[in-house]
Amino acid sequence: MNRIFPTPEAVRPHRPFSRWDLLVIPGLIALFVLVELGLKGAAAPFGPKTPDLTVSLNPANLPYYGLRTLLRMAVALVFSFGFTLVYATIAARVRGAERVMIPVLDFLQSLPILGFLTATTAMFLGIFRGSLLGLEAAAVFAIFTSQVWNMTFSFYASLTTQPKELQEAALMLRLSPWQRFWKLDVPYAMPGLVWNTMMSVSGGWFFVVASEVISVVGRDHPQFLPGVGSYVALAIQQADVRAMIYAGLTVLVLVLLYDQLFFRPLVAWSEKFKIELSQGQDTPHSWVLTALQRARFAGRIAQLPVPLWEWLWRATALKNRPVRVKEVRSITPQQRLLGWGSTALIAIVALSSLAYLWTFLFGPGWGFAHGRLLQPNPNLNPEFSASMAKRFEDLGVRRSSENAVWLSEVCRISNNGQTISPELAKLLTEYRLEPTGWLERCAKPLAPAGKVSLLEVLHVLKLGLFTALRVTLFVLLAMLFWVPIGVWIGLRPQLAGWVQPLAQFGAAFPANLLFPIFVILIIHFHLNPEFWTAPLMVLGTQWYILFNVVAGATALPSDLKEAAKVTGLKGWSWWRRLALPAIFPAFVTGGITATGGSWNASIVAEVVSWGDVTLTATGLGAYIAHWSTGEFNPHVGLGMVVMGLMVLAYNRLVWRSLYRLAEERYKLA
Amino acid sequence: MTPPPKTSNPVILSAQHLSKFFVSPEGKPFTVLEDISLELREGEIVALLGRSGSGKSTLLRTLLGLIPPSRGEVRYRGQPVTGPMPGMALVFQSFALFPWLTVQQNVELGLEAMGIPAAERRRRALDAIRLIGLDGFESAFPKELSGGMRQRVGFARALVTNPDVLFMDEPFSALDVLTSETLRSELLDLWAEQRIPTKSILIVTHNIEEAALMADRILILSANPGRMRSEIQVPHPRLDNRNHPAFKELVEQIYRIMTTPAGGASTPTLPAEPRSLGYRLPAASAEALVALLERVGEEPNYGREDLPRLADEMQLEVDDLFPLADAAALLGLAEVKEGDIQLTPQGRLFVEQDGSARKRVFAARLSEQIPLIAHILRVLEARPGRRAPENRFLQELEDYMSTEDAEAVLATAIDWGRYAELFEYDYNAGVLSMEEPVPIAR
Structure with a gap:
């Protein structure tokens, strides 16, 4: 390449190194070594003969566990990014695709995340046979599902709300789809995407603690993947306060590292993609980004792939071909036919998936046999205890792969309850099951073993209502608490500058580490767990309310504040006329995020334990947690579907109307 | 001064019987453009003038191939237009700069579609930047620039590809009076001195004086639906003095046409x-x-x-x-x-x-x-x-x-x-x- 004009850097005499390289190059080498170390551990062999995985509570292991956890988070994030770019682009750019892909995404988003863990473990173990990577993949997938939907929605929203002028400019400049993607689509979406990624990763920390302990079919004990989450789980199991404190400190450090080394630089860098009319006053800074940008030698290494990129760039260029603008002519009869065809296809696919789901949940008769409604077929081994299942099996009652003993199996071997053997009767009494009344129980047609009955749907809906009630009540309480504080802080810009990062940090710190404190308090004061476990659901999500309200109050225009002062607006009327309307949009955004997070947290928060004590609150989260036994089963499926539908309905009914109100009436231009 | 364009000059762009309907939510079609024919010849600046609702913006986008016409056809150098063609460039009213790219990167963007090597892209972009008076601002981001400078980037980005025909969509209306005046006269100088290889310019405007100042030919559209109302050949040499009686007369004439309905006088x-x-x-x-x-x-x-x-x-x-x-x-x-x-x-x-x-x-x-x-x-x-x-x-x-x-x-x-x-x-x-x-x- 012959340059005619030398670059400004080329004119200035300088050495190929800068002092920043002293920091950046060792940093990069350390990073490579650590990644290598972590990957070696993750790819260890794991087969049926491998002893159960466990962790040690020795704090000396925590740095390594932290590394493994961090690596899982990072891999999940990479996959989330990839999925986001591909899925959202197809949904936005392929005609007709969004009609299917967006509702699917909407539903997936509202599904409880932990349900995916049971759903996918077996699949990943099958893919990575004989390697620990299977379990690793299952854990990574759980984290992935806690992050990805949010990010995909954000990217899709950016793709569909691009300014018309920039779209036209891209057309007029005849950018190829590849060029347009990198020059317009991705940059325009970047600030929103980075922000949503930060929110998502906060959620990810919460679930990493819950997703590292995995039940595997065929093993009696859950597997503890090396990681901070497993460490915490073991500490809780053994009621080890000291270990909990070590774990808390480790997570603190990890979240800080993630923030400083990854998100700060990312946020500072994405600042340039904001569409602003003028320069902002306080742009975020990051020492890591500064170091990376000024390290000269490292910069050269980073330039190595540039020729390849340039080649790709030129290869995809349109050159002398004109752009083909998609015609949006009036619909021809053929297109109409095609439209009908695709609608019919979608309907067929949707109906058959529904039929498949229905069969999976309720059995081949779809919940009926000979026109009669099938009755619930309960599990007689509610703790899924292996030893109990074994004792049933010795008496001829088959157990399922997950150690469930179904009522229908007892009926089957006892000739519909007519011939309960004395041994069986003894066993049943031992487990506090009525030895009599089996004739009546077996007389009604039961749902097939492992399937749910339509009657259970009502029960699960009721549980869902309990959870909804808890979520609503505690999000409201959190709002009552944080809104005045948030406004107070937001009106003091200096204070707000301090509080904002703290609140974001609070959201990222996994609240489940604090659950044991609540358990101990509840037991000590003999409190009702039905009510007092509920605060746990908002423990981690309340921060969304705080920092959104602080942001809203900070953005309050000073002329409005002055006008309020001049007109003598004070006390309640100041809140009613100025503060509350002005922060309403931020308040709604915070509320939406907090509620969504709380629904998801309910699975973890409705069943909490410390040592031998387990507190359970009646609710949908507890139901799903109870049935998460290592294999995806109809009960978990039912719980997930009901929760997904309830969250969808909740968002449609409550938040969407509030959001619209905020958009139309309370948005400050 | 350029000689007055001759009607015998080769045609660059022609539109034949263009119509554009949109369909209302109820399924009723309504007309935005009706039976518009026009030609753009080498060596001329044509102004497209119309009040709001005359569909002048739709017409411009149809000519560029950004919007397909419902009826009729646009040809550029004899080829049917189905999308922006190489050789066409557009200057936007709102500049439409990519805020995450520097001035130079924005200008280079026009060359990237042509698959030009990086070194040449750089050279040509710097040339265009110098031509349009942006030297020293190569590494600035658009948000650091004033409105006038931003539109200069818009011009540089359009001109860097050496377009055959330059379209401008109310390019000065987002600028203050003084800035737009300067930019307009600089552009006219570049044109008159033939320092840009552009063969023809079409400018869409709602500013009557602007049309009278810049154009060799003014096409006036009527509103609802947009129809070709009349065509005014501007006398030459170009009237660049607003106080000249002939200029005043021209402006008066345009006002008369635009306030008189199509039917009677x-x-x-x-x-x-x-x-x-x-x-x-x-x-x-x-x-x-x-x-x-x-x-x-x-x-x-x-x-x-x-x-x-x-x-x-x-x-x-x-x-x-x-x-x-x-x-x-x-x-x-x-x-x-x-x-x-x-x-x-x-x-x-x-x-x-x-x-x-x-x-x-x-x-x-x-x-x-x-x-x-x-x-x-x-x-x-x-x-x-x-x-x-x-x-x-x-x-x-x-x-x-x-x-x-x-x-x-x-x-x-x-x-x-x-x-x-x-x-x-x-x-x-x-x-x-x-x-x-x-x-x-x-």
């Missing part, structure tokens, strides 16, 4: 077809309308004023002035003809009254002259609670126009109705209402 600007519910009320606020009428009623002419002078004096773009004049004419408060606006007796009455008496005159004109308002009043009176949702009226309007237009028309009607205190409107509920009549004591 001197009838007042009232729609040719009988006014129906679906008549597109001009986007004029009651407040601005009152200000205009008061100004016309004042000295020096007490009731008659020259529109170009009025535009100049009130600092109104024609896009603002014409809707106001239209509204005044529509209500029968003024007559607009021959580029002049003159108060009617009703208009004089309106100007002379004040307070509630003035509002009574306005209310009477509204219910008499505007079928939509009369309709709203009838509906409200017939309803038991004297309330009706706005959606009802929107749906009725959508039989005649697009949803966007329907919303704009209803917003105007609501503004007028509120000013006249004929009815009230609740924004949150989207409901129009009327006070209960006060029972008359007998």
Whole structure:
């Protein structure tokens, strides 16, 4: 390449190194070594003969566990990014695709995340046979599902709300789809995407603690993947306060590292993609980004792939071909036919998936046999205890792969309850099951073993209502608490500058580490767990309310504040006329995020334990947690579907109307 | 000075019988452009002039291939246009710069589609940057620049590809007067001195003086639907002095054409077809309308004023002035003809009254002259609670126009109705209402 004009850097005499390289190059080498170390551990062999995985509570292991956890988070994030770019682009750019892909995404988003863990473990173990990577993949997938939907929605929203002028400019400049993607689509979406990624990763920390302990079919004990989450789980199991404190400190450090080394630089860098009319006053800074940008030698290494990129760039260029603008002519009869065809296809696919789901949940008769409604077929081994299942099996009652003993199996071997053997009767009494009344129980047609009955749907809906009630009540309480504080802080810009990062940090710190404190308090004061476990659901999500309200109050225009002062607006009327309307949009955004997070947290928060004590609150989260036994089963499926539908309905009914109100009436231009 | 373009110069771009329909939500087609034919020849600057609603922006996008026409065809150098062709470039009203790219990267973007190697891209971009007077700003981001400098980037980005034909969509209207003046004359210099290889320029504008200053030929579009109204050949050499009598005459001539309806020569600007519910009320606020009428009623002419002078004096773009004049004419408060606006007796009455008496005159004109308002009043009176949702009226309007237009028309009607205190409107509920009549004591 012959340059005619030398670059400004080329004119200035300088050495190929800068002092920043002293920091950046060792940093990069350390990073490579650590990644290598972590990957070696993750790819260890794991087969049926491998002893159960466990962790040690020795704090000396925590740095390594932290590394493994961090690596899982990072891999999940990479996959989330990839999925986001591909899925959202197809949904936005392929005609007709969004009609299917967006509702699917909407539903997936509202599904409880932990349900995916049971759903996918077996699949990943099958893919990575004989390697620990299977379990690793299952854990990574759980984290992935806690992050990805949010990010995909954000990217899709950016793709569909691009300014018309920039779209036209891209057309007029005849950018190829590849060029347009990198020059317009991705940059325009970047600030929103980075922000949503930060929110998502906060959620990810919460679930990493819950997703590292995995039940595997065929093993009696859950597997503890090396990681901070497993460490915490073991500490809780053994009621080890000291270990909990070590774990808390480790997570603190990890979240800080993630923030400083990854998100700060990312946020500072994405600042340039904001569409602003003028320069902002306080742009975020990051020492890591500064170091990376000024390290000269490292910069050269980073330039190595540039020729390849340039080649790709030129290869995809349109050159002398004109752009083909998609015609949006009036619909021809053929297109109409095609439209009908695709609608019919979608309907067929949707109906058959529904039929498949229905069969999976309720059995081949779809919940009926000979026109009669099938009755619930309960599990007689509610703790899924292996030893109990074994004792049933010795008496001829088959157990399922997950150690469930179904009522229908007892009926089957006892000739519909007519011939309960004395041994069986003894066993049943031992487990506090009525030895009599089996004739009546077996007389009604039961749902097939492992399937749910339509009657259970009502029960699960009721549980869902309990959870909804808890979520609503505690999000409201959190709002009552944080809104005045948030406004107070937001009106003091200096204070707000301090509080904002703290609140974001609070959201990222996994609240489940604090659950044991609540358990101990509840037991000590003999409190009702039905009510007092509920605060746990908002423990981690309340921060969304705080920092959104602080942001809203900070953005309050000073002329409005002055006008309020001049007109003598004070006390309640100041809140009613100025503060509350002005922060309403931020308040709604915070509320939406907090509620969504709380629904998801309910699975973890409705069943909490410390040592031998387990507190359970009646609710949908507890139901799903109870049935998460290592294999995806109809009960978990039912719980997930009901929760997904309830969250969808909740968002449609409550938040969407509030959001619209905020958009139309309370948005400050 | 360039020689006046000859009609024998080769044709660069031609449009034959272009029409564009859009389909309303109800499935009714409505016409935006109707049977437009034009040609762009080498060596000429053509201005496309029209008031808002004339579809000049749609026409421009159709010529560029950004919007496919419903009927007719566009050819560029003989080839049918189905999308932006190499050799075409567009300068945007809002600049349309990529905020995350520096000035130089923005300018290079135009070359990237052509698959030009990086070193050459850089060289050509720097050349274009120098040509357009942006030296020193290569590494600046758009947000660091003033409006004028941003539009210079827009020009550099368009010119760096050495376009055969340059399209400009109201390129100066987002700039202040002084800046736009400078930029305009610099561009004309580049053109006149042939320092850019561009063979022809098409500029879309609503600024009459701008068209008169820049163009060799002015095409005037009429509104609703957009039709080719007339074509003015600008005498040469180019008139760059605003005080020149010939320039003033040209501006007057354009005003006359634009205020005279397509049918007759001197009838007042009232729609040719009988006014129906679906008549597109001009986007004029009651407040601005009152200000205009008061100004016309004042000295020096007490009731008659020259529109170009009025535009100049009130600092109104024609896009603002014409809707106001239209509204005044529509209500029968003024007559607009021959580029002049003159108060009617009703208009004089309106100007002379004040307070509630003035509002009574306005209310009477509204219910008499505007079928939509009369309709709203009838509906409200017939309803038991004297309330009706706005959606009802929107749906009725959508039989005649697009949803966007329907919303704009209803917003105007609501503004007028509120000013006249004929009815009230609740924004949150989207409901129009009327006070209960006060029972008359007998």
